[in-house]
Amino acid sequence: xxxxxxxxxxxxIRQYTLDNALLGIVPxxxxxxxxxxxxxACVRWRxxxxxxxxxxxxxxxxxxxxxxIVLIPYTGLSDTTVIIPLTLFSLxxxxxxxxxxxxxxxxxxxxxxxxxGFGTLRRLVRVELPIAVPLVIAGLRVAVVSSISLAxxxxxxxxxxxxxxxxxxxxxxxxxxxxVGLVLIIALALVCDLLLVIARRLLTPxxxxxxxxxxxxxxxxxxxxxxxx
Amino acid sequence: MSFLSYAWDWLxxxxxxxxxxxxxxxxxxxxGYSALSLLIAALIAVPLGVLIGHTGRGAVxxxxxxxxxxxxxxxxxxxxxxxTLGFSPLAWLIPLVVLGIPPILVNAYEGVAGVDAGxxxxxxxxxxxxxxxxxxxxxxxALPLIMLGLRTGAIFVVATATIAAYIGLGGLGRYIIDGLxxxxxxxxxxxxxxxxxxxxxxxxxxxxxxxxxxxxxxxNQARAG
Numbered sequence: 508x509x510x511x512x513x514x515x516x517x518x519x520i521r522q523y524t525l526d527n528a529l530l531g532i533v534p535x536x537x538x539x540x541x542x543x544x545x546x547x548a549c550v551r552w553r554x555x556x557x558x559x560x561x562x563x564x565x566x567x568x569x570x571x572x573x574x575x576i577v578l579i580p581y582t583g584l585s586d587t588t589v590i591i592p593l594t595l596f597s598l599x600x601x602x603x604x605x606x607x608x609x610x611x612x613x614x615x616x617x618x619x620x621x622x623x624g625f626g627t628l629r630r631l632v633r634v635e636l637p638i639a640v641p642l643v644i645a646g647l648r649v650a651v652v653s654s655i656s657l658a659x660x661x662x663x664x665x666x667x668x669x670x671x672x673x674x675x676x677x678x679x680x681x682x683x684x685x686x687v688g689l690v691l692i693i694a695l696a697l698v699c700d701l702l703l704v705i706a707r708r709l710l711t712p713x714x715x716x717x718x719x720x721x722x723x724x725x726x727x728x729x730x731x732x733x734x735x736x
Numbered sequence: 737m738s739f740l741s742y743a744w745d746w747l748x749x750x751x752x753x754x755x756x757x758x759x760x761x762x763x764x765x766x767x768g769y770s771a772l773s774l775l776i777a778a779l780i781a782v783p784l785g786v787l788i789g790h791t792g793r794g795a796v797x798x799x800x801x802x803x804x805x806x807x808x809x810x811x812x813x814x815x816x817x818x819x820t821l822g823f824s825p826l827a828w829l830i831p832l833v834v835l836g837i838p839p840i841l842v843n844a845y846e847g848v849a850g851v852d853a854g855x856x857x858x859x860x861x862x863x864x865x866x867x868x869x870x871x872x873x874x875x876x877x878a879l880p881l882i883m884l885g886l887r888t889g890a891i892f893v894v895a896t897a898t899i900a901a902y903i904g905l906g907g908l909g910r911y912i913i914d915g916l917x918x919x920x921x922x923x924x925x926x927x928x929x930x931x932x933x934x935x936x937x938x939x940x941x942x943x944x945x946x947x948x949x950x951x952x953x954x955x956n957q958a959r960a961g
Contacts, residue, residue, distance in 0.1 A: 568939040570895035576928035577739045652806045659809040677815040689812040696807035
């Protein structure tokens, strides 16, 4: 490690960290914005879910680098070329979690809301979506962490991120640079992950009042799959 | 011109299909690297995951590995490996195996740990030894998830092997990396099209494989994966 390289390059390090954060967070948020209505539609019209799920699992199998290349003729070497595939990957993780979250609403709760005079829309917004929050955020955590780390692959087609340090460090045979890139990407991912855990606690205060010790759970591993699977 | 017309024009040219850097050789290389890495990863991760799931020891470790795994940038790990190990087969094999292990490990663990307690009680009640319980009840019940883990690992390894062309590995990623270096978008597009096709074939192969090995009574589980 050549420690002096770090302060000497603080400006670029900051710039690429911001670029990388943007390329990771934007796809996860876009994925969230699209997956909520899509998930609601899949719960409402059951026949819609199996084809959506199959499409998602096929899409998820495609290497990110290949998808970036597919988009080059249309979106050039811009951030969009990286953001679109990462958004698709986020969708693959988020849609099943939104659907499982909405389906996890206990029937008595739904009936109680209806009995209190809630219409379909109000019941969805005030009762069903809040109950789905923990699963949706679990999906969002996977989406944002993977997007942050995958964004660095975009450097191979010239879209700047912390991946720059991998390429530059490799070409100059300079491990310090590679280490800095690795550490910053992992740190960035962990910070976003932590922020989402905090957000979940704030959004679902009722979960903490039960004082139940939280059992460590593995988040949906790899390809999207339904709950209980 | 669209992506497909670029890819098609390049794939149509006869020159790509012959010789030591021809498409058939590159496909075999890519499959070879991926299969070898996946095999090693599976030999480590399946027994370990099953053991942890069966005994419950080390579960916290598995959960943490599973969550940290996604944060590791594959390109960074690959260049770090080649810079520290030099241009040897280990430089790509180690990262590919390391990155292939977590999904297999976690799913094997979850599969065995999640076996219905009633099922395990019944097995014990029938007088099965612990080894029989594991072999005849827990492993078959965990198979859907074990297969899902292998499939996720395979997808991941194929994608990473493509990127490994950047550190000099053969395979289909070569066309992408070489094409990018020489501004030959046709070659890049052709390579990417082949990679997509290969990834799809690998995925369908694993879907078929699961049908073959998973007991009929369990087939509805983990369908979504």
